[in-house]
Amino acid sequence: MSGMLIRNLGCIVTGNLDNPVRNVESVYVEDGLLAEVGSTTTTADTVIDANGLALTPGFVDGHTHPLLGGFTPRQNALGWCESYLHGGVTSMVSAGECHVPGRPTDPEGLKALAVLTGRSYDAHRPGGVKVNAGTLLLDDDMTEADIEDASQAGIERMKILFALNDVDRARDLVQWGRERDITSMMHCGGSSLPGTDNITAAMFEHIRPDIAAHFNGGPTPLPDEGIDRLIEGTDMVLELIVGGNQSVAVDVLERMSERDELSRMQIGTDTPTGTGVISCGMLLEMSILAGMTDVPAEKIVALATGQVADHHDLGTGVVAEGLPADLCLLDAPMGSQADDAMGALDHGEYAAVDKVFVDGELLVDGSRNAPPAKRPAIVE
Ligand SMILES: [Zn+2]
Known part of the structure; x- marks a missing residue:
């Protein structure tokens, strides 16, 4: 089993319209699925310090x-x-x-x-x-x-x-x-x-x-x-x-x-x-x-x-336990007056796409297309 802990989150933007934000600091991913949202796990094969970024669904x-x-x-x-x-x-x-x-x-x-x-x-x-x-x-x-x-x-x-x-x-x-x-x-x-x-x-x-x-x-x-x-x-x-x-x-x-x-x-x-x-x-x-x-x-x-x-009926699109870890770590882009990703969007700007995961696999580490993050997450 391969585990990944993403800790030090600013918040989770859930993808769920009825409960769109959760103030949770960490998630734990196992075998490509979100195993814990609001994790008590402290170690894993891969640990990512989110540096205060927002976690969203892909x-x-x-x-x-x-x-x-x-x-x-x-x-x-x-x-x-x-x-x-x-x-x-x-x-x-x-x-x-x-x-x-x-x-x-x-x-x-x-x-x-x-x-x-x-x-x-x-x-x-x-x-x-x-x-x-x-x-x-x-x-x-x-x-x-x-x-x-x-x-x-x-x-x-x-x-x-x-x-x-x-x-x-x-x-x-x-x-x-x-x-x-x-x-x-x-x-x-x-x-x-x-x-x-x-x-x-x-x-x-x-x-x-x-x-x-x-x-x-x-x-x-x-x-x-x-x-x-x-x-x-x-x-x-x-x-x-x-x-x-x-x-x-x-x-x-x-x-x-x-x-x-x-x-x-x-x-x-x-x-x-x-x-x-x-x-x-x-x-x-x-x-x-x-x-x-x-x-x-x-x-x-x-x-x-x-x-x-x-x-x-795709079985993805929300940050919830048991679903595929199809995720983004987003921030305010460099140069923005906003403090975080949602602030940037509310101001009418792109959010910075710092990291993208599909089934728990890190596929994008610094987007080549979206603007760079103010404070990129760190793979420890
Ligand atoms: Zn069309």
Whole structure:
């Protein structure tokens, strides 16, 4: 057994919206799992002096477009997942592997694509990141038998990326998925790809997917009236992303906070896309939302970690005993007027990503992408 003690923590930002901060000084990790939160253990194979930094869950990017490994054909780039790890991301959710050149348009091809990508990422973590992929792109020609096939093949997520011509069929596909515990996401707002059409609030009200993907636009949001209808008239999960309209994101977050409905929110990047590869995209979106609203940074962190994991049943995203030690040590960046990581986010700045762990393994010791910490933790 290999044990790791992280001591001298400033606090733990838990990733749990209901209890977002715990004033705990140490955690003990054993065999990749959080064994003790508020540890009484004093020695271990590895001891890290956190130097007062905040321990958070690794970020869970709720909206990515992986394909295979660290390759993204949309930006013709390699190694993007590892770059995101250096932005604090330890897990990702695929909103569809739609960027494959020559993307299939028939049910058999789309199912095969989802199975291939899902299996590939199950067997391989690019840069160490847990990529939850194999998201079935839905098509008008699919039937309940196709959804059953997907379920039997282990598919756990589906996505309506384009406006389907037959909204009744789309509604049925979502329902058939729901009966098989397949989570449904639906593109929200203006078209993002040539040859596709807008998806309107009326379509959402009819089809009723679980998650309104990029609710603040990907990149173009619904008209204001449509945003009102989905906030007030549905209980869907509303996702905010960095590749969308930030004025709308700030407004939606404030309204959902006032309604005491932050449990319906999550954060993602919606990258790599035409918007680009944004290695610190989760930090960027968190800093915008924390800096420009009154919602405290520790709750914003929960929207970027535990909330995503909860909506997708990932079994990570919170600092709790028994869960994988997918963790970050964060600080205020050098030069910041803030004293700590949450202070930096509340001020509208990136937090410094000092260390990142996946399953208790130290994978980042000084981020190559996020700014450096004021007082780095020390591996003793
Ligand atoms: Zn997307």
